[in-house]
Amino acid sequence: MHYHGAYYSNYHTWLKDSSLVTPSSHLVWSLVGQESLNASVCPSSITPSCDSFYTGVQITAGFFHLWRSAGICSVLHLQYACLASIISTIICIFLAIYLSNARLSCILTPTVHYQHLLALLGLSSITWSAHQFHISLPSYAHPSAILGYTLSRIEPLDNYASTYTTVCTLTLSCIHHLSLGLVFLILALSSYLYGLINNPVHTDFLQRINSPWHSQLSISLAVLGSLSIAFAHSLSLSLYPYLSSSYPTCLSIFCHHQWIGAFLILGSSAHASIQLLRHSATSTHSNTTILQHRHVIITHLIWLNVFLGFHAFALYLHNDTCDALGRPEDIFSDNSIRLYPFINILSSCYPSIGSTPLYISLSQSLGTADFLVNHIHAFSLHLTVLILFKAVLHSRSSRLISDKLDLGFRYPCDGPARGGTCQVSPWDHLFLSLFWMYNFVSVLLFHYFWKMQSDVWSTTYPSVDRSGSSISHITSDDYSVHSVTLNGWLRNYLWSEATQVIQSYGRDSISAYTFVFVASHFLWSFSLMFLYSGRAYWQELIESIVWAHTKIKVIPHIQPRALSITQGRGVGSSHFIIGGIGCTWSFFLSRIIVLTS
Secondary structure (H helix, E strand, O other): OHHHHHHHOOHHHHHHOOOOOOOEOOOOOOOOOHHHHOOOOOOOOOOOOOOOOOOOOEOOOOHHHHHHHOOOOOHHHHHHHHHHHHHHHHHHHHHHHHHOOHHHOOOOOHHHHHHHHHHHHHHHHHHHHHHHHHHHHHHHHOHHHHHOOOOOOOOOOOOOOOOHHHHHHHHHHHHHHHHHHHHHHHHHHHHHHHHHHOOHHHHHHHHHHHOOHHHHHHHHHHHHHHHHHHHHHOHHHOOOOOOOOOHHHHHHHHHHHHHHHHHHHHHHHHHHHHHHHHOOOOOHHHHHHHHHOHHHHHHHHHHHHHHHHHHHHHHHHHHHHHHHOOOHHHOEOOOOEOOOOHHHHHHHOOOEEOOEEOOOHHHOOOOHHHHHHHHHHHHHHHHHHHHHHHHHHOOOOOOOOOOHHHHOOOOOOOOOOOOOOOOOOHHHHHHHHHHHHHHHHHHHHHHHHHHHHHHHOEEEEEOOOOOOEEEEEOOOOOHHHHOOOHHHHHHHHHHOOOHHHHOHHHOHHHHHHHHHHHHHHHHHHHHHHHHOOOHHHHHHHHHHHHHHHHHOOOOOOOOOOOOOHHHHHHHHHHHHHHHHHHHHHHHHHHHHHHHHO
């Protein structure tokens, strides 16, 4: 990415006016009209004519903002970073080959390995903190001396054109990395000292960590997935410069990290199930402790999901019924029966620097619409957790099948005739949880996008008499009014806002998203053939086709067979998720690019 940014992007032009120039990658060649995908922004502050302005395909990955926060203020810096990355990669490859030698195995003991890992993480975090303090922060204090020209505006943010927010968060980031590095170093030193005195508790702890590989992987995936989701929800802190004013980038980063975190947590559950199946002899005590409490855990999750399900959907059922009967005064909304979340108490407690408020998500008050949809989030999340816990805690045995431990993680599920009961293996539980995870993430992304474009993302215009300023949101304030009913979600959001992605043939800059949208819908619908059909139907169809070929003496060289139910679920769920993500991605980007262009 450093190489691509140094030689094929408009990073140098973007630095001159990051509030007007769109981050873009390489130019598209003028073949059969494809040059229409190039950006057509021509800020007068940079060049008097568009002939010399570098245009290209708009990118929403956030790399430009990441490089700017690292103090990379020129293309030459990107080239240096690219060269350093190549050298580091070569060194790491040779070190990996060298350390894999069997003669060094006596040196790399497990205890030393964890101490070195903690020390490496600590020193790396402290080094990055020093880089931010000595390189990144001075680039904001004296941008003209570093960049060689005067910026039109140092730090444009959402509604507050102030430099305090980003400088403050970068300073907090320096303190965060410094503190984190010191914690890692203290842990490494403590591990070394405990190893010297041969503490039995420490030795037993290391043995528990080192023995089950799938347990380590499960914990690591859960932690990494949680951090990814936390980062997605921390975008309102505006840590990276100019990020908060690039709405397509904010939306893409939030969507990306939310999906990544959800998939990692599902992987954590899968490896936890495998650990209980394969390491029963080495960790009998811990497994027994977990299995003794599984009925209590699952029972509580069941009644909680029943309560959340009836509670959440009954509110929307009430609102849709009253809306259909023409009784708006009886609807749960901000204009009639208000249900405000308790977090609104914190809305008046957000920090400020002088007279400039620190603009974070708590400053946006939540209303009745957020109260209703958050209950849907809670139900979907807890139901996904229930299925995942059932997959892990019932992976060895259950009241129905007591020999699951002998059957393994995934065993055939072809109906009563071959394999017995379906939906009981840990793999089948993960298959079911995948769809509930998809529902949860999709509704959460829809909620985020509709809320941000209606209530948060905006442009500040000075008043006519210069006495103040007015805020204009990029869409009309319809979220709090129409999202209190399910019909409003379908009519005012999904169907109304899909016009850009299904009618973008006349808009050259987003025409490619229509192709992605249609192709993803086909991929999604193609998955239903695998998910909703039984194995016997396809096997009988294939046998009929083979018989017909035999009659006309066109015999295939192979004997085709239908997929099993387990295989069909694997293929179908893959097409379902990929198609759904493609539809969501094209819908989001085509909509926000049109709104902000």
